[in-house]
Amino acid sequence: MAPRPDVSTERRAQIIEAALTCFTRKGYVNTTMDDIVAESGLSKGAIYWYFKSKDDLFEAAANSVLERVAEKSLTAIQACETSTERLRVGAQSMVEVCREIEGYFGLVIEFWTQNERGEKAISFWAEMIAQYRRGIKAIFDMGVRTGEFKPVDTDALAWMIMAAYDGLAAYHMMMPDIDVDKTSEGFIEALLKGLEADGEPE
């Protein structure tokens, strides 16, 4: 008698998928467990069999998104030669993230605003940001070291680039008409060349 195949992995994935659909559609608080039950096609009990609470399910769902996102963009960057190229490709990859994460961004912020400065959520999220930021900073540091870039404040730049693309993601979520590709490109080019005219301003 063959043992039953282990369905727990796919069940978890199935539930997370449903949860993500609901969460991004209505936000964390406005999503009810019944919504997720309906979306998943499973029963209430099944969901509580795999996740011990709504919070727990959210955390798993959020993690799953972040993992998907982080993996993709970091690999793209490492295939480039020059720092300039890396910056451009990194920006491009972040633009794609903007599109993919759709409602996720607001979701995480919403979750974060819960729980009177919820320690749990913050560490998880801060960790994610830190990891990403290291990647960005490395690009600038390398560019400065090779002489490709001017000796800029790479810490500050890494923060602001991260912030700019997170902000762009938020805007895109609110105003889908923004041409994120063109916006990102114009920004990166200006940043590369500098704003100040070379010649003598009158």
Add this chain to the structure above:
Amino acid sequence: MAPRPDVSTERRAQIIEAALTCFTRKGYVNTTMDDIVAESGLSKGAIYWYFKSKDDLFEAAANSVLERVAEKSLTAIQACETSTERLRVGAQSMVEVCREIEGYFGLVIEFWTQNERGEKAISFWAEMIAQYRRGIKAIFDMGVRTGEFKPVDTDALAWMIMAAYDGLAAYHMMMPDIDVDKTSEGFIEALLKGLEADGEPE
């Protein structure tokens, strides 16, 4: 019998003040009307006398914040001579906003994620962003027109600067240790000078 003096204006302000305190402390959904009742020192009935629902009260509270913020930063900019200066002062003013708005940023995003793509909230918020963006874009446009700046994509830059500072505000909220002044300054200077080294990179 003399008519009672009209207290409605100060009552509204009093309620909005209390609501803001609660909302920024616990988020929109986790704030109960009882919280606001306790914070305001008024009665449940009084609050429903002035605001017809929790949503209504939130909208009023959010508007009140945004008005306060917008006014302050736009005046600072208009006192500058050169576009470079304007950019620096504008950045500085946005940094101050980062500090002041504290929890407001997350609050608005949280509100926006409610209501299955809540039409109501989005228009209010988009309007606010648009207004602000026009101010930023004007700085770049003027700089380009006067030859002070290179002929950059001012649309893209305005979006990204806005996004960057909104993102910075969010980060600052999560990670209060970030030195927002230094970060902003490093970013603006790099943007002005450009990243690419002038000489010939090897």
Add this chain to the structure above:
Amino acid sequence: MAPRPDVSTERRAQIIEAALTCFTRKGYVNTTMDDIVAESGLSKGAIYWYFKSKDDLFEAAANSVLERVAEKSLTAIQACETSTERLRVGAQSMVEVCREIEGYFGLVIEFWTQNERGEKAISFWAEMIAQYRRGIKAIFDMGVRTGEFKPVDTDALAWMIMAAYDGLAAYHMMMPDIDVDKTSEGFIEALLKGLEADGEPE
């Protein structure tokens, strides 16, 4: 304009009354808040307005019963002359308690068995027993002091008398056919005269 009359006292009484009816009918755990809502004629919210949880309501209800009971029996005893009389009257009053408390006895025990040795319930209940026991012991002590009773172990007797009547209450609850009056009387008389025959047993 006259202020609304304060109905909180009678509301609480009304709710406690309904709760007691339900609790004694079905036990603590098997009574749902909806049962109490139906029995009280009020709404769910009203009950939670006055009592913050089911536990809280139970405690209030149990206290209310015990107060009623304790008061009645202690006054009866103090009207007697001799210790013998006091013992008889005390026994009689405890028999009446058996009848009145009906389901309450099992109720308290049930409540006590909850909560993995629930500290909260035990102190409340132990206090009640202690108070009662002091009254019983005082009867014996006085009887011994005046020479009316033999020099018996009054501590032991007080415990066992208490226990016997609590046990009787439990039996009566389960088997309403027991003639509690006759049973109590036979017991007390035997206790007064002693079991052992005076003459010489063969």
Add this chain to the structure above:
Amino acid sequence: MAPRPDVSTERRAQIIEAALTCFTRKGYVNTTMDDIVAESGLSKGAIYWYFKSKDDLFEAAANSVLERVAEKSLTAIQACETSTERLRVGAQSMVEVCREIEGYFGLVIEFWTQNERGEKAISFWAEMIAQYRRGIKAIFDMGVRTGEFKPVDTDALAWMIMAAYDGLAAYHMMMPDIDVDKTSEGFIEALLKGLEADGEPE
């Protein structure tokens, strides 16, 4: 292929053992089938293979306790000569029961309070009491018949003695500090000699 050895008897015992541990620890209602699963080391399915419901399992568990208890104390009594001795030994054996049954007493009462005057439980329990009571009454009857005891109301006494020791068991459960041996002894001696002083009180 040899038939598998019959494990059903030991499995049932194993499950009853685990159930008893859980029931006495947390009471009937607060014990979940999962608790019993964990305690027994078996699976949910196995338990439902041997017992068709939680109720069913409880009944079996309760019966198992009562059988154990009844057997032990009845044999001790029958080894005595005089009725006085039997009463003392019987009391002693009931004291031991107090210690052993620990949480069982509350357990049965709790179970009884379920089910809107649950017919099922009551008959099982009443039967147990009746059996026990017959044993006690026989002691008194014999004492009266032989002239060892005065002609007391043996029915009443049997009830009250039972009740007293059940009550004592309950007290001991709540207040483990009670010296049950001393308490029981003091009570029995007083009952044997009688309370009323023989001579003329001074």
Add this chain to the structure above:
DNA sequence: GATGAATGAGACTTCATTCAT
């Protein structure tokens, strides 16, 4: 204008029981 007791729909979660394997 102002109060706060009252309402009741609806949220999250538990758990006895079943059944395909």
Add this chain to the structure above:
DNA sequence: TATGAATGAAGTCTCATTCAT
């Protein structure tokens, strides 16, 4: 026999909103 994933009814409690006073 035995397993444990799955079910779903039912329970406790919350909270935006109303309305008699």
